[in-house]
Amino acid sequence: MKYGYFDDENREYVITQPDTPLPWINYLGCQAYFGIISNTAGGYSFYRDARLRRLTRYRYNNVPYDLGGRYIYLRDDESGEFWSPSWQPTRHDLKNYTCRHGLGYTIIESRYSGIEARTNYFVPLDEDLEIWRFTVTNRRKTRPSLSIFSSIEFCLWDAQDDATNFQRNFSIGEVEIEGGVIYHKTEYRERRNHFAFFACSRELAGFDTQREAFVGAYRGWDKPAAVERGRLSNSVAHGWAPMGAHHVKLDLGPDETQELIFLLGYHENPAEQKFDPPTSQTLNKKTVKPIIAKYLNGAHVATAFENLRQYWDGLLGICQVETPDVHTNRMVNIWNAYQCMATFNMSRSASFYESGIGRGLGFRDSNQDLLGFVHMVPARARERLLDLAATQLPTGGAYHQYQPLTKRGNNDVGSNFNDDPHWLILGAAAYLKETGDWGILDEPIPYDNVLGSEQPLYEHFQHSFQYTLDRLGPHGLPLIGRADWNDCLNLNCFSDTPGESFQTTTNKDGRAAESVFIAALFVLAARELAEIAQRRGRKDEAQRYLAEAAKMEDTVRKHGWDGEWFLRAYDDFGRKVGSQECAEGKIFIETQGFCVLAGIGLDDGRAQRAMESVSKHLATEHGIILQQPAYSKYYLELGEISSYPPGYKENAGIFCHNNPWVMIAETRIGNGDRAHDYYARINPSAREPISELHRCEPYVYAQMIAGRDAPTHGEAKNSWLTGTAAWNYCTITQWILGIRPFYEGLEIRPVVPKSWRGFKATRRFRGVTYHITVERAGPGNQVALRVNGVPSEGAVVPAPAEGQREVTVDVTLT
Ligand code: BGC
Ligand code: NOJ
Secondary structure: OOOEEEEOOOOEEEEOOOOOOOOOEEEEOOOOEEEEEEOOOEOOEEEOOOOOOEEEOOOOOOOOOOOOEOEEEEEEOOOOOEEOOOOOOOOOOOEEEEEEEOOOEEEEEEEEOOEEEEEEEEOOOOOOEEEEEEEEEEOOOOOOEEEEEEEEEEEEEOHHHHOOOHHHHOOOOEEEEEOOEEEEOOOOOOOOOEEEEEEEOOOOOEEEEEHHHHHOOOOOOOOOHHHHHOOOOOEOOEOOOEEEEEEEEEEOOOOOEEEEEEEEEEEEOOHHHOEOOOOOOOEOOOOOHHHHHHHOOHHHHHHHHHHHHHHHHHHHOOEEEEOOOHHHHHHHHHHHHHHHHHHHHHOOOEOOOOEOOOOOEEHHHHHHHHHHOOOOOHHHHHHHHHHHHHOEOOOOOEOOEEEOOOOEEOOOOOOOEOOHHHHHHHHHHHHHHHHOOHHHHHOEEOOOOOOOOOEEHHHHHHHHHHHHHOOEOOOOOEEOEOOOOOOOOOOOOOOOOOOOOOOOOOOOOOOOOEEHHHHHHHHHHHHHHHHHHHHOOOHHHHHHHHHHHHHHHHHHHHHOEOOOOEOOEEOOOOOEEOOOOOOOOOEEHHHHHHHHHOOOOOOOOHHHHHHHHHHHHHEEOOEEOOEEOOOOOOOOOOHHHHHOOOOEOOEOOEEHHHHHHHHHHHHHOOOHHHHHHHHHHHOOOOOHHHHHHHOOOOOOOEEEEOOOOOOOOOOEEEEOOOOHHHHHHHHHHHHHOOEEEEOOEEEEOOOOOOOOOEEEEEEEEOOEEEEEEEEEOOOOOOEEEEEOOEEEOOOEEEOOOOOOOEEEEEEEEO
């Protein structure tokens, strides 16, 4: 069953039923001001940091789940009936409900009792505010008197503190109201120089800023006393719970439409200009007023919306494909790229599953997120890479996370996730291949942000590389530390204390447990580094990286192969993890995918065997399971992985992030049929018809789909913020369709299904637009290129002559 449909032309997903299995959300904003919005207008807003600069309050794990948001109420002032045109919170039986989630905006429309309403929520480019453009149309024969009420609840900035520190918070809330604009200024008198504003384009019949005055005691958002009464009380919040509500009265003739604009925004004043007059405690509104005035104007709002549409046209235009598979096209051309923007911006901070009050930006997460983002806004990827590198430790190790506001490594979470350092090399290699910006390697970057410790970025990679060589275990494989990519394989944790964090507790000094996954990652990163060194004229270094990669590959062959597949690890007792010898957890996905994608086993048949084993033991119709058989009990020596009930998360869930590694591995052994088949199994668009089972949004990837050991096999969880977005994007565009940025030019080496007659693509790359047509003339993956009609050697399209902006590439597959 479906709850809506894809409108590909408008690049929207249109939800036609408000009670989706879970709130289906979208992101507003893509620069500094962000909001989450669900299909029933639930969600919250923040500036840059979901925890520390939260504008609106959100109650987690609420009942109903999706409660609290940007609510507008409509009231028929004759009958006194009122309803929510976004369905929540009053949940009336709306006619013609639709929610259009588009790129950076959401439009919710409905009709009730002859009144049509439409709200377009979006964040204009380069502004720190969101616009609710509300239009209401009277489809009655009569001329009703209507009231419109807006409502939002302010958060007292630090969302964590806001949800816990009530003894203080109930006494600190402050607002100002001037000219119909509600200003939220809690803590502005002391150490903050920022405030929020909530404005309306119409003359007000009243306002409220104290939640209790609006909602009433012992009531909820579904039945606010003030809306029921039809009148706000012009309350001024002193302490308790500051909120914003406007009341506007409208008389509408038959078929008449009127537009109202609401603005919710964030603003900072220079420290020395906080107050006006300077000796007072009154907000200086001089700098914000022109911004408010601008966007309360319908013409400016219309332009801002158009600019946003164009911005996304431009970003998505960088890579467009036309394949025989509609789901591939839709994900590549629209949604997967869009999700990559969200993961790049949010990391794992704010979604309906990531609370936005926990983690900062993950070192490995952010390096991977940029793989799917770098082609869109390379300058931001560059900045992110340098920020990440600046948190690297002098040992070459990395803080597992850093805080986006301070850009400092997060001490609470610490380091010793021994895979972390290598992701920096992979992220940087992707950036270099996309941009050819070699200058980045010379950027002086400190370690742990310590002034004076700067070294060229390139040397940071050398530290990453050396980090592993300095930490080899008994078999010559890399020591795992706290964990590798799999945060839940905690081989040094031995945690028997309730509530202890598996990630940050290390109860063993960790000189035995080794990771075959890190070995594969090391091989890949070392080879990438060699490519970079080679091109920098550091031939000896390149040789050394290659030699160490070969040595590690050898070690994997000797100690990391189990007969039919790659081993996963050795535990603290030197016992195998992910082996025939194990009672449970005999085979893991990570090493099958990653060893082969790193090139291990391509020349000795192991790659094929590993892929056969994946197909036999791990592949299901809903995707590839992380490990089998699932752990049925808690193993002290394995950690969090065995803490999950079988079939969920890392304990034999379908962890979508590493499915694409297997897809890439399949392309590396030339199996386009299987690569694309695996791709289709987790492609959310392809899963749309089973939305009832899948439950998450059909337009974005989820972190996990329940595995076959779970009672809810096929059910997705934790949508939006997952490394799955970037990896699937890279896999489909670069490995299956085979359009791959490379140092010397764009490489084109598709490994597509045999049944495909071909496909087309346009790719903007380093200022040149490549028009690519691939045609199949035989069943294999051999490519022959013609560039602007002329046959060209190899698979890399040479850079065109200066000034040439368009290139045609015809590719024949045989
Ligand atoms: C989750 C992982 C996550 C880790 C770090 C674990 O509980 O299962 O998916 O990466 O926590 O936050
Ligand atoms: C989510 C984490 O953000 C990521 O870093 C980790 O690799 C996966 N979970 C797998 O455990």
